Amino acid sequence: MKTTDLIAALSADSYAGMGSTRRRFYGSVLAGAVVTAGMFLMSMGWRPDIGTAIGTIRFPFKFVVTLAIVMSTAPFLVRMASPVDGGSLPHRAVGAAPLLILLAVVLELLALPADRWWDSLVGSNAFLCLGAIPLLSVPSAVALMLAMKRGAPARPRLAGAVCGLVAAGIGATFYALHCDxxxxxxxAVWYTLAVAIVTSVSAAIGGRVLRW
Amino acid sequence: MLAAIEGDSQAYCRLLISLTPALRGMARRGFERVGLGNAEIEDVVQETLLAIHLKRGTWDRTRSLGPWVTAIARYKLVDSLRRRGRSTDIQIDDLADTLADGAANEGSAHHDAEKVLGSLNDRQQEIVRSISIDGKPVRDVAEKLGMTEVAVRVSLHRSLKLLAERYRGG
Structure with a gap:
């Protein structure tokens, strides 16, 4: 086939209305969150003492962290889908949540006597946390990857990682409602580990399925 | 490109034709840098044109077209060089042959395109061939095959996506 013939075929396939990448990602985040909410309510549900927990400092702070992950990374989804800009991720995209956690850890170490540090760190639900956050991230990760697949990411692995990070933030937000x-x-230990697992698996998947 | 996104197929055709020499130049320089022959340059050009077409939604219309086209072409070039580097059928000895018939090949893909086209089903092949090689308008093709115009367009679009996938070895 000659190149001019191919061009003839491509021109015959031109049509208006490609849809906006930004809107597709917002749709994916929304769809992911709705499906995750359904999963969450049917499986674990929120903790029974949520009414009193909300009045504490530590419980609401978990949402500051998990939502910071979503809010700081989601705006870069569109950028990742671009062949021109998708080559790098600005530091501010990934820096917010770790800084918040670091600050909170320092305050917690100051607030708690040293003999309670270990018990607080180990908690009561570490393995549930490691299993539930990745599972609750799956719907959003799938929805985001599908939207990313319609783009042309310059670096498919990095694009996959960002999809995973946003999805993990959504998953962790829901899990935090259950976790006591x-x-x-x-x-800092278990949520971070769970988010890291989701992000690296998504990067590996992205490297395979987001190539174009 | 703006006209193309708005659905003006003639403007789109002119744009793609005007981009082709630059794409060919990029591919040639890339192949030279890694010491590959000219034979498969046209395959890369066609693969890049397919990508420009299928991914045109990722171009931000408020920005200039050049860097976007270059980014697409670079991705496709790197991708195809990596793929060809892995395949074992590229031998230094072949270079002399391919250089010899390189000029005659201008504008026509080596063998991939035919192979790739052959992987479509009969109806898809007929649609792609009559629109591209015979240059027939969609309406005539639809009439001849007893399909609606929309069905022909859908089939053409699917075929182009398939072609792009097959190029990548999918």
Whole structure:
């Protein structure tokens, strides 16, 4: 086939209305969150003492962290889908949540006597946390990857990682409603580990499925 | 490109034709840098054109077209060089042959395109061939095959996506 013939075929396939990448990602985040909410309510549900927990400092702070992950990374999804800009991720995209956690850990270490550090860190639900956050991230990760697949990411692995990070943030937000380990020490270790697992698996998947 | 996104197929055709020499130049320089022959340059050009077409939604219309086209072309070039580097059928000895018939090949893909086209089903092949090689308008093709115009367009679009996938070895 000659190149001019191919061009003739491509021009015959031109049509208006490609849809906006940004809107597709917002749709994916929304769809992921709705499906995750359904999963969450049917399986674990929120903790029974949520009414009193909300009045504490440590419980609401978990949402500051998990939502910070979503809010700081989601705006870069569109960028990742671009062949021109998708080559790098600015530091501010990934720096916010770790800084918040670090600050909270320092405050917690100051607030708690040293003999309670270990128990707070180990918590009561570490393995549930490691299993539940990845599972609750799956719907959003799938929805985001599908939207990313319609883009042209310059670096498919990095694009996959960002999808995973946003999805893990959504998954962790829901899990935090159930989890009764509220110490920043617990969050810093187990939530971080769970988010890291989701992100690296998504990067590996992205490297395979987001190529174009 | 703006006209193309708005659905003006003639403007789109002119744009793609005007981009082709630059794409060919990029591919040639890339192949030279790694010491590959000219034979498969046109395959890369066609693969890049397919990508420009299928991914045109990722171009931000408020920005200039050049860097976007270059980014697509670079990705496709790197991708195809990596793929060809892995395949074992590229021998230094072949270089002399391919250089010899390189000029005659201008504008026509080596063998991949035919192979790739052959992987479509009969109807898809007929649609792609009559629109591209015979240059027939969609309406005539639809009439001849007893399909609606929309069905022909859908089939053409699917075929182009398939072609892009097959190029990548999928």
């Amino acid at each position: 380990d509220d110490s920043p020490l617990f969050v």
